[in-house]
Amino acid sequence: MSLSHVVLRAVGAIAVVGCLGAGCGGPSSDEMLTTERAGERADFTAEVGACPEGDESAEGVAAAPFVASVAEWFEIDLDNASESLAGGFDRSSTATYRIPGSELVAGQDSAARHAREIQIHGSLLEGIDAARQAGPGSRALIGLGGPDVDGQALFLVVMNKSGEFAFAGHCQERLLTDPMTTLLASQGLSMIELVGLTGSELEAQLGLATSGDTPGPAVLNPEFSSLQELEGLTLVSVVISPPDDWRAPATLCTRIERGWNDCMPLDGSIEFPQTVSAYVVPGGSLEFWLLDEAANLMRPIQRLGSIEVAQDLQPSTSVVASLRGRLAPDGGAVEAPVVQAELATL
Amino acid sequence: MAGILRTRRRLSARRRARVALSLAVMTGAADGSLYTSTESSAAPAYPQDPNNCNDSSIMWRFETNSGWTKNGVDRRPWVRAAINTLDDARDYNGSPLVSVTEHASIGVEVQVKDKPMNQYGSAECVSGASFWVNGNYTSSKFYWHVARHEMMHLMGAEHGGNIDSKNGDNPPTMMTCKDWSTFRSVNTLAQDDAAYLNWLHSGRDYRQLHANYGWEQGTSYWGKTAGALSYKSSGGSLGPGYAAWQAPTGNDYLYQTVAVHTGDDNESYRAITAAKSLSPDYKTAVRPALYRRNIAHQSSNSCEYADGVGNPNDYSVTSGWVLVAQPSSTVVGTGWTGVQSAFSNPANAMGYEMQVRIYGVAVPNSGGATGYIGIDNSRGDGT
Numbered sequence: 001m002s003l004s005h006v007v008l009r010a011v012g013a014i015a016v017v018g019c020l021g022a023g024c025g026g027p028s029s030d031e032m033l034t035t036e037r038a039g040e041r042a043d044f045t046a047e048v049g050a051c052p053e054g055d056e057s058a059e060g061v062a063a064a065p066f067v068a069s070v071a072e073w074f075e076i077d078l079d080n081a082s083e084s085l086a087g088g089f090d091r092s093s094t095a096t097y098r099i100p101g102s103e104l105v106a107g108q109d110s111a112a113r114h115a116r117e118i119q120i121h122g123s124l125l126e127g128i129d130a131a132r133q134a135g136p137g138s139r140a141l142i143g144l145g146g147p148d149v150d151g152q153a154l155f156l157v158v159m160n161k162s163g164e165f166a167f168a169g170h171c172q173e174r175l176l177t178d179p180m181t182t183l184l185a186s187q188g189l190s191m192i193e194l195v196g197l198t199g200s201e202l203e204a205q206l207g208l209a210t211s212g213d214t215p216g217p218a219v220l221n222p223e224f225s226s227l228q229e230l231e232g233l234t235l236v237s238v239v240i241s242p243p244d245d246w247r248a249p250a251t252l253c254t255r256i257e258r259g260w261n262d263c264m265p266l267d268g269s270i271e272f273p274q275t276v277s278a279y280v281v282p283g284g285s286l287e288f289w290l291l292d293e294a295a296n297l298m299r300p301i302q303r304l305g306s307i308e309v310a311q312d313l314q315p316s317t318s319v320v321a322s323l324r325g326r327l328a329p330d331g332g333a334v335e336a337p338v339v340q341a342e343l344a345t346l
Numbered sequence: 347m348a349g350i351l352r353t354r355r356r357l358s359a360r361r362r363a364r365v366a367l368s369l370a371v372m373t374g375a376a377d378g379s380l381y382t383s384t385e386s387s388a389a390p391a392y393p394q395d396p397n398n399c400n401d402s403s404i405m406w407r408f409e410t411n412s413g414w415t416k417n418g419v420d421r422r423p424w425v426r427a428a429i430n431t432l433d434d435a436r437d438y439n440g441s442p443l444v445s446v447t448e449h450a451s452i453g454v455e456v457q458v459k460d461k462p463m464n465q466y467g468s469a470e471c472v473s474g475a476s477f478w479v480n481g482n483y484t485s486s487k488f489y490w491h492v493a494r495h496e497m498m499h500l501m502g503a504e505h506g507g508n509i510d511s512k513n514g515d516n517p518p519t520m521m522t523c524k525d526w527s528t529f530r531s532v533n534t535l536a537q538d539d540a541a542y543l544n545w546l547h548s549g550r551d552y553r554q555l556h557a558n559y560g561w562e563q564g565t566s567y568w569g570k571t572a573g574a575l576s577y578k579s580s581g582g583s584l585g586p587g588y589a590a591w592q593a594p595t596g597n598d599y600l601y602q603t604v605a606v607h608t609g610d611d612n613e614s615y616r617a618i619t620a621a622k623s624l625s626p627d628y629k630t631a632v633r634p635a636l637y638r639r640n641i642a643h644q645s646s647n648s649c650e651y652a653d654g655v656g657n658p659n660d661y662s663v664t665s666g667w668v669l670v671a672q673p674s675s676t677v678v679g680t681g682w683t684g685v686q687s688a689f690s691n692p693a694n695a696m697g698y699e700m701q702v703r704i705y706g707v708a709v710p711n712s713g714g715a716t717g718y719i720g721i722d723n724s725r726g727d728g729t
Contacts, residue, residue, distance in 0.1 A: 060466035060480075062523040069525050093460045094482050121462045121482070145463065148527065150417070150484055154463050169462045176464065216664055219639075222571045223603055223701065235571055237597045249693065253666050262637065263668040269690045276669055277597065277703075293693045294640045295666040316595040 048130040048158060048166055049173025052092070058171060063179035064206045070154055071146035073104040073196050077113055078140060081128050084115065091122040091170075094152070104141065106196030118142060120153035127156040127168025137161025140168075141195060157191065165191040183207070217297040218259030220279040229258065233279040237318040238286070239344075240264060241273040243327075249293040250301070250331030252323075254278045254286055261286075263295045266331065278319070283311035286319065288339045292331065301332065305339030318344045399471035400502030402547040403445040405453030413458040413481040421481065424489035425456060427533050429497050431490075434535050435543040438550055438560030438723050439585030443543040444501055454500060456493070466526065467492040469499035483526065491529040494519045498539070502546045507658035510536040511567075511604045511699075518542075523659065537567045541604045552727040555615070555700050556602050559725035562587040571598040574718075583620040583682040583722035590624060590718045596631065596675075596707040600721065605641060606728075607697035609655035616671045618686035619704050619724040621678045628708035628717035632685050635672040635705060636726040640665040641697035656696060663699060668692070670726075675705070682722065689729060702726040 060066075077100040084098050096119045103111040120142065131140035143155045155176060159165040167176035184191060187207060194205055203209045220230065238254055238261075246266050253263035254276070262276035280286050287306040292299065304323065325337035406429065408414070414422050426448065435443040447453075457478035466488075469477035477496035479489060498519055506520040508528065516530045518538035530536070540557035548554045557567045562585050564577040574592045582588035591600060615636055623630035641663055643656030671687035678685070692698065704724050708717035 057468040057470065058461065058465035059468055059522055060464050061525045063464075065523075065525040066464045069527065121460070124462060148485060149463065149482075152463060152482060171465065172462065216662075219666060221667060221701075223569055223601055235595075235597050251666070251668055260666045263666040265668055265670075265693070267693060269692065270669060270671065274669060274672060277599070291666065294664075294695060295668045296640075296664055297666050298664050316597065318597070 048126045048168035051171040063176050068203045070143035072144040074101050074142045075104045076101040076140040089122045089125050094121045104196045124156040124169040127158045131158045134160040163190045220259040237275050238278045239275045239320045241322045246327040248331030251291045251295040253289050280309045282313040304337040307341040320344050405447045405449045407449050407453050409455050409457040411458050424486045425493040428490040428493040435540045436562045437548050440562035443547045467496045469496040487529045488526045490533040510538050555726040560585050561589045568602050570600050588722035592718045593707045599703040599705045601703045603701040605699045607658045614689035614691040614729045616687045616689045620682045620722040622682045622720040623680050624718040630708040631675040631677050632706035633675040635703045636670040637667045637701045638670050638698040639663050640695035643696045700726050
C-alpha cells in the first residue's frame, strides 16, 4: 500500500470535523485557500506558530533534523479531542494529556483509535483548534520522540485538505513552518508525503541521508593520512626556487603516485625560495604541478615536470628544485616548463 | 580527523545590535546547520565588549525554579559540571583562560525553561546577563552541551561547525543547528573549545589559532612526524610547561590543526614559536610554519550566518596544504628564543584548516644522535 493510500484512508476516517470551542468564527477553508493563491500564507500558520511577545530568542536544532528525529506519528482524532482538553491546557508548559487518535505508519493500515497519554508542550495543542478551523479534511498529527526523550511530543503539524501545513507551538512558524516550506518546495515534496515516515526513509526524503564522503584526491599529511597511506614513504624537504617573476593567482604543488604533497603560493604572499615538505618513494619520481590559487586538487592545471628520487635516499635529505618557464599572468599555464633538482643533506 | 569550524569576524554595527538583543536567535534552518556570528580579529581590544558578551570572568547562579527537577532528577549538577569544564582551558602560561564561579545570589542567572523540544537554550547579555536551557530533556549530555554553549556565548564565542579538529565527528561546544543526539557523550572541552577560548581570551598579542599552544596541558592536541616528544613541567619560556622533542632529522615536524571559518573576512596570519637547545653540545635550528587548506561550505542553509559564511557543518576540503607563512630556519642557543614569520594574507576562502608546524633539529657538534629541542608557545596567530 502506498503512502498516499494510507493518508487518504486516514483523511477519510476523520472527514467529519466539527467546530468546537474558540475560533469558530475564523476564516473558512475556501477563504484561506483564496488567500494562499494570492501568495500569502494561510492564516492558521501564523496563528498557531507565533512567538510569545518578548520571548523570541531560542536556539536549537534546525527544522529538518528535528522533524527527522520523530520516532512515531500519532494522528489526533479531531472529533473527540475536545473532550480530552475540556479542562483546558496551559500554553506555556509541558504536561501529559490523554489524546484520542491513532498511530500512523507509512505503508501500513492505520491503527485502531484509542486514547493515548502524551507529554506535550501546551502551545502545540493550539494546533487542534486550528485544524478544526481549517475546514473539512484537515488533520492534526503529533510527532513523537523516542525513548531518549521519554516519548515526548516533538511537534504538532496541522494540514488542510489542500496540503497546506503549519507547525503549532511557540515560535514554530519561524522555526519549523517557514524552513520546512522552503525545504519541501526545493525538494518538490509536500508535507503529506512525510507523514508516517521515520528513520532513514524520512531522512532520505528530507535530504539528510548521508551517502558518505566522496573520496577526493589523496593528500599526504601526517595528521590526515593513515599509517598505511604513508608506509614506505620518506619525508623530505623540498626547497623550491621558481623564477622571480612567477607571480600569479596560482600554487605550485608536488605529488607522487600515492597522493599530493604540500604546495606553495605564487601570489606574492611569500618570498622565494621556500621549503615545503614532501613524502617520496625512494627510487620513484616526484612531480611538480601548477594548480589554481586554492590549490584545488580536483582540477590540477598543468604538470610541469618531475624528478627521479634516489634509491638510497636518506631521511635527512632535501630536494633543491629550480623551475623555469613563463608563467601566464592569470596563473593558467606555464609555457615551456623545466624542472631541475639536486639532493642535499641537512 | 578533520578540522574544526569557528567563525570569527568583525561585527558590523547591524550585527552588534542584533547580538545585543540576543546572542543566539535561532532562525530555523532547514538542513541541519546552526548559524554563527562573531568577533573581531583585527584589534587588540575585543569589539564585543560593548555588548558585555565577552567576559572572561563570570560569576553565576541558578535561578530558583522547580523546573530543574524532572522525573525526580535534578538537572543542576549537569549544568554546573558543564560550566566548570570551562576552567580547564589554559593560556600560554598555564593560567586559566576564563573563570566561572558559582554564587548563591549574584551574577549571571542560569534559568530552566519549559519550551517546545526544538528550542534548546538562549543567552542574553544586555539587560542582565542570563541564559536558559530547556528543562524538558532528560539526558546529561544535552545539559553539558547546551549549558557550556550558552556560557561560552557570554564569553564572546559564536557558533561553529560540527566537526572537531581533534575528535572528528564529536562536535565542539559551539556547534549549533544539529540534533541533540549528536552531542558528545563526555563532559570535557573539545580541542576547538580550547582553541576558541585562546582566540578570545589569551593574554598574548593577536588572536591565537591553536589549543594548548603553551604546552601547559602536556602534549594534548599535538602530533609529530617522528622522534621522542615529552612534556616538561618546569623551565618553560613564559609558563612552566614546554615540550622537549628529539627530532631525527630537520625534515620532521610537530603539528596541530584547527579550522577557522572566515567568510568574507580577509585576515593575515603567521607562524610563531619559542625554542631553545637543551644542551650546548648541539647546533639547533628551528622554524615554525603555517599551512592552510581551503574550506568550502556547502550551499548556504537557512540558518543565519554573518559575513558570507555558508554552512559550516559538514564542510568539504578539496585543496592541498598550501604554505601561508614561514621564516628562515633560526639557530637557537640554550636560552629561549622567539622564531616567527611575517604575517601573510592567504587567498580568500570560506575558511581554512590551519596547520602549524614546528620544524627543528639539534645536530650534535661532535657526532652521534640528534639532541632535544625545547619548544614552547607554538602556534599560528592572526591579525
